[in-house]
Amino acid sequence: DAMVIQNPRYQVTQFGKPVTLSCSQTLNHNVMYWYQQKSSQAPKLLFHYYDKDFNNEADTPDNFQSRRPNTSFCFLDIRSPGLGDAAMYLCATSREWGGRRETQYFGPGTRLLVL
Amino acid sequence: AQTVTQSQPEMSVQEAETVTLSCTYDTSESDYYLFWYKQPPSRQMILVIRQEAYKQQNATENRFSVNFQKAAKSFSLKISDSQLGDAAMYFCAYRSEAAGNKLTFGGGTRVLVKP
Numbered sequence: 722d723a724m725v726i727q728n729p730r731y732q733v734t735q736f737g738k739p740v741t742l743s744c745s746q747t748l749n750h751n752v753m754y755w756y757q758q759k760s761s762q763a764p765k766l767l768f769h770y771y772d773k774d775f776n777n778e779a780d781t782p783d784n785f786q787s788r789r790p791n792t793s794f795c796f797l798d799i800r801s802p803g804l805g806d807a808a809m810y811l812c813a814t815s816r817e818w819g820g821r822r823e824t825q826y827f828g829p830g831t832r833l834l835v836l
Numbered sequence: 837a838q839t840v841t842q843s844q845p846e847m848s849v850q851e852a853e854t855v856t857l858s859c860t861y862d863t864s865e866s867d868y869y870l871f872w873y874k875q876p877p878s879r880q881m882i883l884v885i886r887q888e889a890y891k892q893q894n895a896t897e898n899r900f901s902v903n904f905q906k907a908a909k910s911f912s913l914k915i916s917d918s919q920l921g922d923a924a925m926y927f928c929a930y931r932s933e934a935a936g937n938k939l940t941f942g943g944g945t946r947v948l949v950k951p
Binding site for chain 1: 840845869873878879880881882883886888927933936937938939941942943944
């Protein structure tokens with residue numbers, strides 16, 4: 722089935738040690754998103770890619786970076802994780818950015834623990 | 837900036853009964869979309885139902901229906917004939933036509949279904 726896949730599902734890292742989270746999609750969608758969801762809170766958009774065009778949210782910390790080497794894959798890099806970065810990270814895709822029928826498709830998330 | 841508020845952190849319902857989740861939003865725009873997403877424990881977020889602001893008719897998807905009150909900026913979700921599989925976090929989300937595909941989420945409501 723076409724889907725959004727996130728690996729790993731659980732990631733443990735040490736304070737200050739760089740970590741990369743992975744997302745892939747078989748939907749061939751143009752847009753990929755990364756959200757941060759802290760415990761019992763709403764998902765918060767960090768950034769999105771439209772094809773290779775990167776779009777950062779204004780309040781996303783510099784500590785968070787992203788790469789999209791091709792249509793299928795998108796990575797979230799956290800350069801120096803702090804304790805406050807422990808959260809669920811959700812990847813999502815959509816066919817286009819905008820349009821009346823657009824819907825986002827979410828992956829299962831990666832739960833990041835920072836020790 | 838748009839805000840989405842879900843005033844019920846948790847709702848409990850008996851199996852086969854009906855539960856209504858509330859959502860209010862604040863916007864100055866006239867063209868937008870509203871969504872309810874379901875996030876089961878340890879599983880991916882999925883779209884339950886969507887409503888386009890220009891449509892007066894309330895959306896319905898099987899056991900799920902909405903009560904969209906545009907003037908009151910209210911968008912409640914009714915789950916009829918509740919099933920054990922309905923247990924999840926439910927997020928209300930807003931998307932402006934002018935802001936592409938960016939979603940603004942409410943804080944979520946946890947639905948517990950009692951057998």
